[in-house]
Amino acid sequence: MVKKRQGPLTEDTTKVILESISDGVFTIDDNWKITSFNRAAEEITGISRKDAIGRHCWDVFRSNMCEEDCALKRTMEQGRRFINSSGYIINSEKKKVPITASTSLLIDKNKEVIGGIETFRDHSLVEQLRKELSTKFKVQDMISNSDAMKTIFNILPQVSDSDSSVLIEGETGTGKELLARAIHNISHRKNEPFIAINCGALPDTLLESELFGYKKGAFTNAMKDKPGQFALADGGTIFLDEIGDTSPAFQVSLLRVLQEHEFTPLGALGQEKTNIRIIAATNRNLSLLVSENKFRQDLYYRINVIRLFLPPLRQRMEDIPLLVEQFIQKMNIRQGKFIQGTDKKVLQTFMSHEFPGNIRELENIIEHAFVLCSQGYIKLNHLPGFLSEPVQTNGEKNSDPVKSAQINLIRDALARNNYNRSAAAKDMGIHKSTLFRKIKKLGMTL
The missing domain is CATH 3.40.50.300 (P-loop containing nucleotide triphosphate hydrolases)
Structure with missing residues (x-):
């Protein structure tokens, strides 16, 4: 008969597991001081557990999330977990490391909250591949x-x-x-x-x-x-x-x-x-x-x-997410900020806007948002007044704003040209065979 492992051995097994995973893991007590720090956390931050344990978590990580958008802080205050919050930390070599973090309460065997736990994943390779792409x-x-x-x-x-x-x-x-x-x-x-x-x-x-x-x-x-x-x-x-x-x-x-x-x-x-x-x-x-x-x-x-x-930008709406990211990166450098991106509703609003001023108008809108947004994500209340409310697109519900914008663009071009597909393609500045492929790919029924 095999004996069940109990007591200290179970704790040792847990430590072995934490030391084996590739995600960084640390725990804090109710005073926000680090109580454990696994091997992956050491590798990602470049800080040894000896130097980390006993210090406040914000002194170790120096993350952009520490001030207002800290997932662990929200977990401790609201009593619920948060998954895949995006941000970055500054490692021991003063280099920016992009991460996603998930947080939860740390509860003992008596169901008492004794602190919090955070796991975080290094996305440096993903970011590098994204930039290469x-x-x-x-x-x-x-x-x-x-x-x-x-x-x-x-x-x-x-x-x-x-x-x-x-x-x-x-x-x-x-x-x-x-x-x-x-x-x-x-x-x-x-x-x-x-x-x-x-x-x-x-x-x-x-x-x-x-x-x-x-x-x-x-x-x-x-x-x-x-x-x-x-x-x-x-x-x-x-x-x-x-x-x-x-x-x-x-x-x-x-x-x-x-x-x-x-x-x-x-x-x-x-x-x-x-x-x-x-x-x-x-x-x-x-x-x-x-x-x-x-x-x-x-x-x-x-x-x-x-x-x-x-x-014009209205004929290349699929470029809006790329352009928004480019303008945010440029203005972060220029203004010394770290705006992480845009709220989903903001992107949906952009995809529903005609942009008569084209790319220059989009850049001016992002610059306006930077005046009102100090960190985190650009939201609707950071946009100029005429863009503060999202526009509904033909009453259709589509979770992909890029796809919605492409469908609306094609339908508008067809309507302007009495549903003559060749004329609509010419109006959009593309070959008619390209238009047919787009219609098929988007699953449009005309």
């Missing part, structure tokens, strides 16, 4: 998982290797300057200047003096020679934003630069050579302006050697 959807500061943007990312190396002029079309706020900078930064001109000029913000005379420069005495108050941006950017790239807002007179001057690679400073007697690449951008339909004789046809063909179209 995200780089597949990222070029420079641009990030996307949409088909239209992936097409641009795939051809960007070839576009950058060329010196041909590029025309970037897209609505305001879609990231045209970011794309222009990406082209420059991976080209052979990357070590030379990148200069951006907003053509719509300057009248002709100022625009010409800004770009071409001027000679002493060219006009009143021209006391000395001033080189223009074409001279300063020699060897690099000039980005001409809102080129559709320029006048026919300026277009003639710009055409000469593209044809002859030379320009005339105001008040100069001769030409100056330039070695620059021109990337132009517009939120207007240049081909329509050409047909209306509001934009020179010869200049249009000169700048339209390579044409790239940036779709």
Whole structure:
């Protein structure tokens, strides 16, 4: 007959189990002082149990959860357990370690609460893999998982290797300057200047003096020679934003630069050579302006050697979670905060919003939230007033906000085009076969 193990032997067995698991485990008493600390806890934190036991848990972990969002504190106050709370700790080498933590009350054999217990798991490898995966959807500061943007990312190396002029079309706020900078930064001109000029913000005379420069005495108050941006950017790239807002007179001057690679400073007697690449951008339909004789046809063909179209955010809603994460990371660094992410209702609200201001509007919304949110997760009350209430999407209940947004996007495009699928695909900026695949993948019944 086998004897049952009792007393100290059972406690020893428990210790062996705790020492064998890969999750960190520690316990605290009712004074918040650590009473046990397993081997995995030592490895994850880099702190020995000898140094940990007897100290307050917040002195050992230095976690972002210690102040307001401590799961163990909530467990002790509310008497219930919490599972997979996300956060990070600072280890002994002062490195940030991403973790998930689960907490519960510590109860003795008399059913008395004697403290709390927390298990935590190191997610450093998961985070590393996530970052490696995200780089597949990222070029420079641009990030996307949409088909239209992936097409641009795939051809960007070839576009950058060329010196041909590029025309970037897209609505305001879609990231045209970011794309222009990406082209420059991976080209052979990357070590030379990148200069951006907003053509719509300057009248002709100022625009010409800004770009071409001027000679002493060219006009009143021209006391000395001033080189223009074409001279300063020699060897690099000039980005001409809102080129559709320029006048026919300026277009003639710009055409000469593209044809002859030379320009005339105001008040100069001769030409100056330039070695620059021109990337132009517009939120207007240049081909329509050409047909209306509001934009020179010869200049249009000169700048339209390579044409790239940036779709509006409402046509790439699957990118919103990626963009939100990117903006949160950037603003955490800039403002010295640690915002962990967004509440689920916030993401649902974003997926239901049209974003007329595109990516720039989304970034401004996140910046607004950072003013009101000091730590933890961005919630609805941190958003601007017009976004404070989540919008219902066609009365449908779908736990996946990305999927809901894609379904609504397709339905809206179909409705605008009298349910002509080819026309709807063109409206969305995708091939009709891509639209059919999306409809099938989403399980839509039309």
